[in-house]
Amino acid sequence: MNAIQIKNVTKRYHDVTALDDVSFTFEHGKIYGFLGRNGAGKSTLINIIANRIFTDEGEVLIDDMPAKENMDVHEKIFCMSEEDLYADGIKVKDHFKWIDCFYESFDRKKAFEIAERFGLNTGKKFKQLSKGYQSIFKLTVAMALNVPYVIFDEPVLGLDANHRELFYDLLLREYENNERTIIIATHLIEEVANLIEEVVLIDKGKVLLQESVENLLETGYSVSGMANNVDAYCDGKNVIGYDELGGMKIAYVLGERFPAPQGSGVQLSAMNLQKLFVKLTEKGGN
Amino acid sequence: MNAIQIKNVTKRYHDVTALDDVSFTFEHGKIYGFLGRNGAGKSTLINIIANRIFTDEGEVLIDDMPAKENMDVHEKIFCMSEEDLYADGIKVKDHFKWIDCFYESFDRKKAFEIAERFGLNTGKKFKQLSKGYQSIFKLTVAMALNVPYVIFDEPVLGLDANHRELFYDLLLREYENNERTIIIATHLIEEVANLIEEVVLIDKGKVLLQESVENLLETGYSVSGMANNVDAYCDGKNVIGYDELGGMKIAYVLGERFPAPQGSGVQLSAMNLQKLFVKLTEKGGN
Numbered sequence: 178m179n180a181i182q183i184k185n186v187t188k189r190y191h192d193v194t195a196l197d198d199v200s201f202t203f204e205h206g207k208i209y210g211f212l213g214r215n216g217a218g219k220s221t222l223i224n225i226i227a228n229r230i231f232t233d234e235g236e237v238l239i240d241d242m243p244a245k246e247n248m249d250v251h252e253k254i255f256c257m258s259e260e261d262l263y264a265d266g267i268k269v270k271d272h273f274k275w276i277d278c279f280y281e282s283f284d285r286k287k288a289f290e291i292a293e294r295f296g297l298n299t300g301k302k303f304k305q306l307s308k309g310y311q312s313i314f315k316l317t318v319a320m321a322l323n324v325p326y327v328i329f330d331e332p333v334l335g336l337d338a339n340h341r342e343l344f345y346d347l348l349l350r351e352y353e354n355n356e357r358t359i360i361i362a363t364h365l366i367e368e369v370a371n372l373i374e375e376v377v378l379i380d381k382g383k384v385l386l387q388e389s390v391e392n393l394l395e396t397g398y399s400v401s402g403m404a405n406n407v408d409a410y411c412d413g414k415n416v417i418g419y420d421e422l423g424g425m426k427i428a429y430v431l432g433e434r435f436p437a438p439q440g441s442g443v444q445l446s447a448m449n450l451q452k453l454f455v456k457l458t459e460k461g462g463n
Numbered sequence: 464m465n466a467i468q469i470k471n472v473t474k475r476y477h478d479v480t481a482l483d484d485v486s487f488t489f490e491h492g493k494i495y496g497f498l499g500r501n502g503a504g505k506s507t508l509i510n511i512i513a514n515r516i517f518t519d520e521g522e523v524l525i526d527d528m529p530a531k532e533n534m535d536v537h538e539k540i541f542c543m544s545e546e547d548l549y550a551d552g553i554k555v556k557d558h559f560k561w562i563d564c565f566y567e568s569f570d571r572k573k574a575f576e577i578a579e580r581f582g583l584n585t586g587k588k589f590k591q592l593s594k595g596y597q598s599i600f601k602l603t604v605a606m607a608l609n610v611p612y613v614i615f616d617e618p619v620l621g622l623d624a625n626h627r628e629l630f631y632d633l634l635l636r637e638y639e640n641n642e643r644t645i646i647i648a649t650h651l652i653e654e655v656a657n658l659i660e661e662v663v664l665i666d667k668g669k670v671l672l673q674e675s676v677e678n679l680l681e682t683g684y685s686v687s688g689m690a691n692n693v694d695a696y697c698d699g700k701n702v703i704g705y706d707e708l709g710g711m712k713i714a715y716v717l718g719e720r721f722p723a724p725q726g727s728g729v730q731l732s733a734m735n736l737q738k739l740f741v742k743l744t745e746k747g748g749n
Contacts, residue, residue, distance in 0.1 A: 214623045215595040308620070309501040309650075334594070335620060337500045337650045339741050364595075364623045365651070455625050 180205040180326060180358045181226060185235035188221055195221040197382040198235070203358060210373035211362040214458050218382045219362045223330050227256035239326065252281060254326040257319040265304035269297065269314055280322055288321035291347065295340055309335035316344060320351060328360040345372055366451040380458050390450065397448040398434050401427040406442035418456030429456045466491040466612060466644045467512060471521035474507055481507040483668040484521070489644055496659035497648040500744050504668040505648045509616050513542035525612065538568060540612040543605040551590035555583065555600055566608055574607035577633065581626055594621035602630060606637060614646040631658055653737040666744050676736065683734040684720050687713040692728035704742030715742045
């Protein structure tokens, strides 16, 4: 089943085309990494899926129903927003109460449990929370909603390393217990590399790549050595970027990896997902 | 020379002791990682060093001069703040103009150069910038000030992976060209592990550890295997934390590493700085 289908979506702001005829599908029951640079169009698309803003062209279907102003869809999906949509002056526990009124699928008991795990003081007002705890409040709401589709937009912004580990851990347990479609938009790519199954990478309002993490890591590798040796080895290969230091060079390559011949003077190594992302989006030009 | 000396600093907010008789020194010409969990007291101490708030007890000396309300100190140090101290409605380029008036050591040309490298639109008002670009604006100001002591508080909050790489790169070049004392408070510990020379770790308002990164990584290691084998191997060692999965266990140990004896059924591996941090601050109790 096509859980979330993005069909030819275009969105413009004045003279900027934030999304340019974007089409792809989030399938049912997977954990996605929704990646892209700042300004690539991720949050715009999330806001369209969440029915917070509208497309200029194209549409979003959720379980084959149009997402736009559709109450049946509303109960199926929740999009945590990077922006602060919560009233500043209301206490966390009162926010939980309000959300409980609006969402049948909200599990208030679970929300308090998650809040406790993170040490979130539910007696505090939203504006009194630190940036990290504002993120924790928002991800708590998203995790306590028993909807089949959840989108997290920068869920770990401002969280310390312990709380990030706790979030990844809770998310994975949640996913194992209830098969859901989970979409995570994050800049901390290396940290979610073991969590996500598939990557959708958007760049400058277009889909640059949709691929399983396994395939990506299998086909991406780095070649290091003296610059002339690296250049010779990489001739004819799909080089997506370089780093240079003095006479040394590291080339980043996508494609089948053949062992370096004896005497070629180069060394092949695995490439991590974050480096792959950086090089792919650099190639697109800054 | 003791660049920045923290002497018996205590700071209380109502019934909370944010800093509890803290004493340590940032030495001249090093790059420090100033680490700690959310709420550990990092920002409080940075604000005291920056003369934005005052201690209840103790003092901060900069080049052996008291930092409190001292204009001679003012020109020696700059503390980037996690909080937004910049007027919302003023354009980035006008902020640069104002800072230029207040700080003799501000290099406005350099500020515009750095802004350009990051693609920061200097014609935008502060409040129009995304969270990532607000951080970029703040780190640009900090980098364009030619002061001997710079403190960055969460400089990469909201930055994408490419911009984080660029920041680390610029910082290292900067450090190589002008020997300065650079202090970075960040939650992205693994990313700065190669950048920083020394770690100051504070936890619940106290200094838990001050150590070179090299020593820390040399003495920290993990022991994995079946739980009973791991427990047997770790007996009498300084275990700072565990992870468990089914009958498997990973123990995190600080101390001299001896090869595991044949047949012990355990495997020893290096521990990264972030994991070390998580386990040390967990041990303190959440």
